[in-house]
Amino acid sequence: AQSVTQLDSQVPVFEEAPVELRCNYSSSVSVYLFWYVQYPNQGLQLLLKYLSGSTLVESINGFEAEFNKSQTSFHLRKPSVHISDTAEYFCAVKLIGAGNMLTFGGGTRLMVKP
Amino acid sequence: SQTIHQWPATLVQPVGSPLSLECTVEGTSNPNLYWYRQAAGRGLQLLFYSVGIGQISSEVPQNLSASRPQDRQFILSSKKLLLSDSGFYLCAWTQGLVTEAFFGQGTRLTVV
Numbered sequence: 001a002q003s004v005t006q007l008d009s010q011v012p013v014f015e016e017a018p019v020e021l022r023c024n025y026s027s028s029v030s031v032y033l034f035w036y037v038q039y040p041n042q043g044l045q046l047l048l049k050y051l052s053g054s055t056l057v058e059s060i061n062g063f064e065a066e067f068n069k070s071q072t073s074f075h076l077r078k079p080s081v082h083i084s085d086t087a088e089y090f091c092a093v094k095l096i097g098a099g100n101m102l103t104f105g106g107g108t109r110l111m112v113k114p
Numbered sequence: 115s116q117t118i119h120q121w122p123a124t125l126v127q128p129v130g131s132p133l134s135l136e137c138t139v140e141g142t143s144n145p146n147l148y149w150y151r152q153a154a155g156r157g158l159q160l161l162f163y164s165v166g167i168g169q170i171s172s173e174v175p176q177n178l179s180a181s182r183p184q185d186r187q188f189i190l191s192s193k194k195l196l197l198s199d200s201g202f203y204l205c206a207w208t209q210g211l212v213t214e215a216f217f218g219q220g221t222r223l224t225v226v
Contacts, residue, residue, distance in 0.1 A: 043204055051213060100146045
């Protein structure tokens with residue numbers, strides 16, 4: 001069975017500083033990888049995804065994530081965060097060719113301070 | 115385009131009362147449907163998923179049940195709520211040709 005580990009439950013950071021949210025997964029088969037963002041009292045929104053091709057994927061608001069197959073990681077990074085990035089971030093995996101269910105990590109709360 | 119509706123947005127219910135949360139999807143057919151719960155300070159817990167009408171799989175045994183009376187309708191129910199049922203409930207859908215899951219806006223349930 002697959003699993004997803006987000007090592008940090010909370011990440012405090014000052015505005016304009018860089019940030020990295022860590023995600024590691026375990027799976028015996030190939031996976032698709034996702035990052036979702038959740039603002040307070042809202043549903044989850046897809047931030048970015050890795051399906052195939054370039055291992056570095058980017059979102060429209062400056063986040064990027066890199067798929068590292070050897071380390072089974074998909075860490076999320078942003079070089080300079082804004083107050084508006086304060087939210088909860090979830091990493092998720094989906095087994096390729098094995099149904100449609102996503103498995104989520106425990107989430108990381110990003111807290112951007114002025 | 116596809117949309118997912120979930121209601122109500124917030125709900126305060128006394129212990130022992132029944133529960134019915136509804137989720138509908140528009141713009142797609144035969145989706146896979148999911149109910150997740152988010153307890154305070156915890157991640158997403160998959161409660162139920164459905165691959166078709168009348169087909170429900172339960173991931174954890176608890177005080178809740180789910181039904182899928184129509185292709186794009188998914189209902190989460192309880193006969194008697196417990197305090198521990200409080201949380202943020204999220205409905206989501208996926209489909210074979212689409213890789214990611216799409217979420218509703220969630221229902222904040224407080225059992226008092």
